[in-house]
Amino acid sequence: MLPLKEKDKPIARKLLTAGCCARCVLRFCCVSTQASYRQPLQVDVLRLPSVFRSFTGAMWCDPSQKGVWGEKYSMHFTNMCSVCFINFVKFSCVSQIAQTIKSEDYQFDTLVLSVSLPAQLCVREVSFYVLADVQEKGLALDKDDVIQVKEAFKWVMQNLLLKELSGVAVVTKSTFEVGVEFNHPDTDSVFTRMAVIKALEKIPDATFLRQYPCPPAQPTRCCYLPDIQCLHLSVFIAGRYNKFCRSLPQTPWLIDGERRMESSVEELIAEHVLSAFRAAGFNFSSSGREDVDVRTLGTGRPFAMELLNPHRSRFSRAEMKQLQETINKSSEKIRVRDLQIVSREAMSRMKEGEEDKSKSYTALVWTHKSIQEEDLAFIHNIKDLVVDQKTPLRVLHRRALAVRPRVIHSMSTRFLDSHHFYLELKTQAGTYIKEFVHGDFGRTKPNMCQLLNSDTDILELDVEVRKMCIVFFGSI
The missing domain is CATH 3.30.70.3190 (Alpha-Beta Plaits)
Known part of the structure; x- marks a missing residue:
C-alpha cells in the first residue's frame, strides 16, 4: 500500500484528474520513501489505499479491465505524465542507459546518476503546484518539501540499473558519473533551464495563473534521450624523469604556432600513459623545468600528470612497474622512475615551497x-x-x-x-x-x-x- 494519508486526498484528486502519473502524485504529496517510487505500475493501481477509492465512489481495478475509475483515470497510466514527461511507468530508457555504459567499457564499482531535464518541465511543475496550492487554501503543501523529479527518477533507476549492470550500485557520490540529458521537442532551446527557474521564482502565483493554464494541456509527445555521457573523475600519477638529450624540450615547443622540436619529455611519457589508462587527455606539471639544451640527471625531476576521463583507473604496483619499463624502453632520451598513482593533494604538494x-x-x-x-x-x-x-x-x-x-x-x-x-x-x-x-x-x-x-x-x-x-x- 502506498504511504498516502487522508490529508493528501485533495491534492491527489486534483493531480490525478489533471493527468498526473502515480509517482508524481507521490512527489507532490511529499512522500520521501524511496521504495514507494520503485513499485511497478500494477502495484500502484491495485494497492492504492482505501482513501482514494472514496474519490469517485468506485473500486480501483486493473486498467486493462473495464471499471468506473479506469475509464476516468487510466489515461495517465498509459500515456505520458502531464508533469514529468518521462513516463515513469515504462522506463524504456533503462536499457539505453545501461547499453551506453557497457559500450564505453569503463572500470568502476559504483556510479552516480546526473539528470538534466527540459526547461518546460519547470513551468509545468509550478503549474501543478499552483493548481494544488492556490485553489485549496487549506492545503499544507510546502514547495520545498515536494520531491524533485530528478530525485524520484534516480530512486526508480537505482534498482533497474542494478539489475542491468550486474550489481553495480547507483549512489550519491562516486568517481564515475553517467549524465542523462532529457530533451523535449516542444521546449524552446532559447532559454536555459536556470534562466527559466530564476524567472519563475519572481512571478507571483496570481500572475502565473493569468499567463499559463493550470493544469497545463495534456502533452502529446514525451521526453527523449538524445545523449548519454559517461565521465570518470581524473586519475593522478606521479614520478621522476631524467632527460639525457640536449635537443628535447620538457613540453611541446611552439613559436608563433610553428613546432620547433619533434617531441618532448611530456609527450614521450604521455603516449604510453594515455594508452594504458585509456584517458581522453592529460595535464602535465613538474617541479620546475629545464631548457631544451639542459640535461636532467641525478634522481630525476618530480612530475605529475592529471589523466582526464580515464576508462581504466586501477593499476597494481606490478602493472605500474611494467608501464614504467615500457616508457623507458621506448626512448633513450628519457628515463622514468617511481611511477605511481597518487592523490590530487599529493600532486598539489609538489608545487609547495x-x-x-x-x-x-x-x-x-x-x-x-x-x-x-x-x-x-x-x-x-x-x-x-x-x-x-x-x-x-x-x-x-x-x-x-x-x-x-x-x-x-x-x-x-x-x-x-x-x-x-x-x-x-x-x-x-x-x-x-x-x-x-x-x-x-x-x-x-x-x-x-x-x-x-x-x-x-x-x-x-x-x-x-x-x-x-x-x-x-x-x-x-
Missing part, C-alpha cells in the same frame, strides 16, 4: 681570457652569494620585467684547459644559471664575467636533481 628549494647544477664554462687552475681557487670560498637578476632577455616575452634576488649557496670548479672548466653550483631554486655565467649584458649582478674579469659563456648545462629536493612519494 618550490622557490625555497635548492638545486644543483654542473656547467661547462668557456673563458675568453687564458686561465690557470689556481685562478679558479677563490671560487670555492664563495658562500651564499646574493645575485640580483633582472628578467633575462630570452624569457622577457613571457615573464614580467622585475629584479629577482637569488642565492648561490656554494660553488666549486674542475679545471679542463686554459679556456674551459666545469662549474658546479648549488643555488636557490629559480636562479638563472646561464645568465649568471655570461652576465646577460649586465642584467645579472654579480656574474662570472665580473668574478673572473673576463668574458665567459656557458657551453653545456646539467641539472643534478637530488632526492632530498622533493620527496612527496616513495620509490617503487
Whole structure:
C-alpha cells in the first residue's frame, strides 16, 4: 500500500484528474520513501489505499479491465505524465542507459546518476503546484518539501540499473558519473533551464495563473534521450624523469604556432600513459623545468600528470612497474622512475615551497681570457652569494620585467684547459644559471664575467636533481 494519508486526498484528486502519473502524485504529496517510487505500475493501481477509492465512489481495478475509475483515470497510466514527461511507468530508457555504459567499457564499482531535464518541465511543475496550492487554501503543501523529479527518477533507476549492470550500485557520490540529458521537442532551446527557474521564482502565483493554464494541456509527445555521457573523475600519477638529450624540450615547443622540436619529455611519457589508462587527455606539471639544451640527471625531476576521463583507473604496483619499463624502453632520451598513482593533494604538494628549494647544477664554462687552475681557487670560498637578476632577455616575452634576488649557496670548479672548466653550483631554486655565467649584458649582478674579469659563456648545462629536493612519494 502506498504511504498516502487522508490529508493528501485533495491534492491527489486534483493531480490525478489533471493527468498526473502515480509517482508524481507521490512527489507532490511529499512522500520521501524511496521504495514507494520503485513499485511497478500494477502495484500502484491495485494497492492504492482505501482513501482514494472514496474519490469517485468506485473500486480501483486493473486498467486493462473495464471499471468506473479506469475509464476516468487510466489515461495517465498509459500515456505520458502531464508533469514529468518521462513516463515513469515504462522506463524504456533503462536499457539505453545501461547499453551506453557497457559500450564505453569503463572500470568502476559504483556510479552516480546526473539528470538534466527540459526547461518546460519547470513551468509545468509550478503549474501543478499552483493548481494544488492556490485553489485549496487549506492545503499544507510546502514547495520545498515536494520531491524533485530528478530525485524520484534516480530512486526508480537505482534498482533497474542494478539489475542491468550486474550489481553495480547507483549512489550519491562516486568517481564515475553517467549524465542523462532529457530533451523535449516542444521546449524552446532559447532559454536555459536556470534562466527559466530564476524567472519563475519572481512571478507571483496570481500572475502565473493569468499567463499559463493550470493544469497545463495534456502533452502529446514525451521526453527523449538524445545523449548519454559517461565521465570518470581524473586519475593522478606521479614520478621522476631524467632527460639525457640536449635537443628535447620538457613540453611541446611552439613559436608563433610553428613546432620547433619533434617531441618532448611530456609527450614521450604521455603516449604510453594515455594508452594504458585509456584517458581522453592529460595535464602535465613538474617541479620546475629545464631548457631544451639542459640535461636532467641525478634522481630525476618530480612530475605529475592529471589523466582526464580515464576508462581504466586501477593499476597494481606490478602493472605500474611494467608501464614504467615500457616508457623507458621506448626512448633513450628519457628515463622514468617511481611511477605511481597518487592523490590530487599529493600532486598539489609538489608545487609547495618550490622557490625555497635548492638545486644543483654542473656547467661547462668557456673563458675568453687564458686561465690557470689556481685562478679558479677563490671560487670555492664563495658562500651564499646574493645575485640580483633582472628578467633575462630570452624569457622577457613571457615573464614580467622585475629584479629577482637569488642565492648561490656554494660553488666549486674542475679545471679542463686554459679556456674551459666545469662549474658546479648549488643555488636557490629559480636562479638563472646561464645568465649568471655570461652576465646577460649586465642584467645579472654579480656574474662570472665580473668574478673572473673576463668574458665567459656557458657551453653545456646539467641539472643534478637530488632526492632530498622533493620527496612527496616513495620509490617503487
